[in-house]
Amino acid sequence: MMVMPVFSSIDEILKKGESDKIEFKSSLGEWRDILETICAFSNTKGGLIIIGVDDKGNVLGVDIGRKSLERLENDIHQFIDPKVYPEISIKAYDNKLLIVISVEEGFNKPYFFRGRAFKRIGRSNRILSRDEIEKMLREKFVTFDSLQFKRKFDIDEELVKEVIYRARMYRGMKIRYDDLCSALLHLGVYDGKNFNNAAVLLFSDPSIYFPQACIKIGFFRKDEIVDERLITGSILKQVDEALDFLKKYMYKGFEIQGVKRIEKWEYPLEAVREAIVNAVIHRDYFSTAPIFIRMDEYSIVVENPGTLPLQISIEDLKRTHPSIPRNPIIAKIFFYWGYFEEWGRGTLMMIKKCIENGLPEPEFIEEKGFFKVVLKNRKYIIKTYNENMVKTLELIKARKELYLQDLIKILGFSEKTVRNYINMFVDHGLIEKIKVGRRIKIIYKE
Secondary structure (H helix, E strand, O other): OOOEOOOOOHHHHHHHOOOOOEEEEOOHHHHHHHHHHHHHHHHOOOEEEEEOEOOOOOEOOOOOOOOHHHHHHHHHHHHEEOOOOOEEEEEEEOOEEEEEEEEOOOOOOOOEEOOEEEEEEOOEEEEOOHHHHHHHHHHHHOOHHHOEEOOOOOOOHHHHHHHHHHHHHHHOOOOOOOOHHHHHHHHOOEOOOOEEHHHHHHHOOHHHOOOOOOEEEEEEEOOEEEEEEEEOOOHHHHHHHHHHHHHOOOOEEEEEEOOEEEEEEOOOHHHHHHHHHHHHHHOOOOOOOOEEEEEOOOEEEEEEEOOOOOOOOOHHHHOOOOOOOOOHHHHHHHHHHOOOOOOOOHHHHHHHHHHHOOOOOOEEEEEOOEEEEEEEOHHHHHHOOOHHHHHHHHHHHHHOEEEHHHHHHHHOOOHHHHHHHHHHHHHOOOEEEEEEOOEEEEEEOO
16 A cells, blocks of 8 residues: 555544544554454544554554554454455555544444444443444334334324425425325325324324323422423424413513513524424433423423434534434424424524523433433523622613613622623623613613
């Protein structure tokens, strides 16, 4: 194999150090760790292994014998199953030779090294649990929504018609309703002989057959339950019913924009709806647990059984990422319904809406086989304020509006401190400030 010219991105890689996609190895003598990492990269998002660099990023170089790479390739093919074919090349850097192994995410997961499957988490390789292996195999060969449903059930024909109508109106789909069977066939929930689970979940009351296909929702005050409900019926309708429940306990104010009086909810409704939609679409219906939604004075927590696909991390949700629905038939119908974008942009929209409303970014959490979205309100922000911040805000709230210099005199704080507080309150959407001549008026926002 020829020695390649200097690899221009090595400097950048060395500066960044090891990560979920970069692994350094000092020599080919660490072949077990090298193969383990190839296995882990294949089971997650791929990555680069650079041999001839220690774990601190120091370039040592590597001695490459006549058959070194041949033995490495043979070991990869012998000990990793199913077969993987990473790209192996030699790079010259600082008058030293490095071996670079480029591993792509595999299409035939799970991959095993000597009988064990590994995944990449941060800078480490972790052994996949039995549940994770089963999940990977299940998602590879079958999804819950595609399984045949062999019992009799009632179909809500009007709901089928509404899906077809929305698909035409919202998505420009060239489909029409001729009869029930052809419509269900076109929607992918019927194959001409058999229905699948998606048909039951979408167009019937699935809780009769799948008790887990429901939303358990409650409002709490100081950890005491104030109101709760079990939402059943078509999963298409569960979303709006859950949102209506939450709106009962959301503060609603108004904002004047020009001549219009605009409703201003405690939480951006688009972000709340998206969190519920994602929970319904991406939940693991093989699990017997329902979706849980908890609202209290400070936050809304939407929690569904099932974790993120192995290819996607929590950090990926904060940037453009692929959409990999656990239940693709359900996802398609929700797309027709107008509630789901097939581009992996839902979490980005949630973040944007929260920031636009002066709220903290949503928190995304994976824990004990569940995925959570936590939305926080302004009360949560105020709870983090110190005593002087609270005193300042309470004074503005009591006066409704006053001038900045009057506020400084009353409080007795330094002008710099008060201005910092005011800018923070503006960022959090609690007040607004307007210039009146040379003076600044502070107005509390209801």
